[in-house]
Amino acid sequence: MSTALPKVRLSSQGQLIERHWQEMLRTRRFYTWGGVLALLVVLAASLWFANDSNAGKFFDRLPHLFDFVGDLIPRDGWEIWRALFDLPTPYADGSLKYNYPDGRHYLTDTFYVPEYVYKMVETINIALLATLVGFAFGFVLCFLAASNLTSRRWLRFFVRRFMEVLRAFPEIVIAGFFLAILSLGPIPAIMAVAIHTIGSLGKMFFEVVENADMGSDEGLRAVGGNWVERVWFAIVPQVMPNFLSYTLLRMEINVRASTIIGAVGGGGIGESLRLSISRGHEAKTLAIVILLFTTIVAVDQFSAYLRKRIVGNQAFAFGSGD
């Protein structure tokens, strides 16, 4: 290994260099192992704390870890599909567990949308609308936060901090607040997700804007374009592909976010999932999980495809800027 002392005799300068090298190595090792040790101590403390403050203890509950799999086995495999497509079941006994056909949303007299598909569409619409709203506001705000377009420091500072607060503000509080005012429904979820989206898209957008080529801006300035014209004709065409790409990425995240917000009272598929898990309706739970999984994969793939078309291989700046 590198620590073994060399066999050759070194000159005095060589020895000096060797000694310095060994010293540097020692300090480095010290920091590395010290860091690892500190991390382990913090980890051990955290684990103890988590276990201590949990309702069930880790080692007591570990054998039951996969109990939920047992809770998820329906009476027969077709039950899942019956639950998914709201078909009548032979086990129907009037209870909530087997009332699949009750959830149908009839569009015409005979054509219906199954309950969970309808809920899923609702959730996707929540995400889509929130993304659009976030895009619109983020689009306006980002130019005010970019240092190459806004020379007023205080304005930049203010807009950036504002977006940071929007981004870090817990979504659940926004949802809860609007739930208290507007009563149950999807609008609190839309607002919560949209407000978060404004903050995160705004941040990503202004970073894109700051990296834009200012040549065309100078050109427009030379012919006397005002601020709006410069932004609209010089910057926007450059940054639009990146904006769209980030928006699509955000859309993927928002589908998940609106599911979660739904689970805490914003309607949509999240709420159905939470209810069916807590009531122990295995077929319904599996149906929703399958539906959710398929949807998320589909949205991810579709957005990846679109992003690739819009910005080429740059498209995989995954997850940045939450």
Added chain:
Amino acid sequence: MTTLTAQSIEEIMSRHHDVFHRPLMERLRAPLIAAGVALYIVFAWSLFGIGATLSNGNWAIAGTYLADWISYEVRPDVEYDGNYLNVEFPRFSPLGDNPDPHWLQKATAQVERQAAMEAGAGIGTENSTQSAGSFMAPGAPGTQAGGRGLSAGNSFMAPQNDAPANSLAEPLVPAEVKTARETVVTRVNLAIGAAKVEIIPGLVRIDYRGEQLLIDVIPEQSVIARGDLPSWAVQKVVDGDILMRFGFAGSLEVENDEVKIRQRFLGWENFWFDTRSPYWNKNFSEIFGLITSGERIDPDRSNLALAWSNFLNNAEWQHADVWLKLLQTIVMAFVGTLFASILAFPLAFMAARNITPNRFLNQFLKRLFDFLRCVDMLIWALFFTRAFGPGPLAGISAIFFTDTGTLGKLYAESLENIDDRQREGIRSVGASPVLVQRYGVVPQVLPLFASQSLYFWESNTRSATIIGAVGAGGIGLKLWEAMRTNADWENVAYMVLLILATVFIFDNISNAIRKRLMGNDNRSH
């Protein structure tokens, strides 16, 4: 300045034909997309019934809720009691027991009241409005606040199990006519913001914005305003209650049996010590003096220890519990992300095409990552809440499962993009396969891996708040419960502030570490 002639314009247009004559589709694309978006918004508007929901929303209360974030209300009631008044504070008033705030002046008078008192009847009749409180807690605000001589009443009530005994013994105790000297309230004056309010039996006078409103109250019957109601007063039913709003400062509601006062004060009430603490309502220097040199309040422990425990166990703010829950959230994100990184690290090496030339294993692992990632954090959280019971273990597991997928995918992608020459170099000097990875691959990707993990640590600190609300531990549930009551918005504000501070601190830590790891990382600002 030169002007363009028509000819030169033509010339330019023909020279840059592709700029001025773009294909129809390209020209129409932007307006079409805009029209599509507009149509979609109209569709979504009707799908969600946004217009109806927004107009049905209780917007009047939104202001109150928002004001609750940074202020609190004191809600005394002034009850009509024959020719006298009766000022009552709710039991858990932020002003503590026996409040006598300076903004509410009571004019009192000594009267002699003759009351034919039967032994048992005292409880039921005279004290009817107050007895509920007094029964439960002798010395509760109600008993003294009214300023009535309750010495007789108290003696009946103090031993609670006497009441039935008294009623049994009723025939034995003769009815006696008692003359009690009492202090009664004859007039109440107070100011709610700019409004001056005077309450005397049967009449309420309000001066606000240069207008004066006189309201006659016929007890248990009707509330009648003399003259027209000014714009700041509302009476929904004829002879019914009159509600007056004085902006942020509060409101006043005149009912036919009492006047409800809502006086709002800026700030978080009793943030440091609740009303049961001996330190309550003392200013900083008093508390400091007590802690450093005062005599022991509680003989068992020092004043500092008492102050600390009183602060932590503040009934209204629950500092200890909130901090514990916040720590749970932080721990959830930290442990979950760390474990996910540790597991994703070896798995990513196996999933990367260029490192493990086993197509089947690569594909299997990549699909596994997709599965873990796409079964949402919410679903994992719900399942693990069932497995471990509510608490941070469920949250850790949920974050761990989701992020193993995400980080595994990211790690594998960055492994597939590494520079192969370093590996070749190490391999060419005859290093074993493990050493080739250690010295040929890890130095290239480690900063990137660490940066990605840090990024997700920071982002999970935020997500952990939300999954907490479905029972996965942490501050999420506490936040949700505080919001459900619709009365504890100041606690919500407190928790939000703590969360924001935590997120900002972690943001900066993770940005600083990332910057050092990645050299000039221009993604963080």
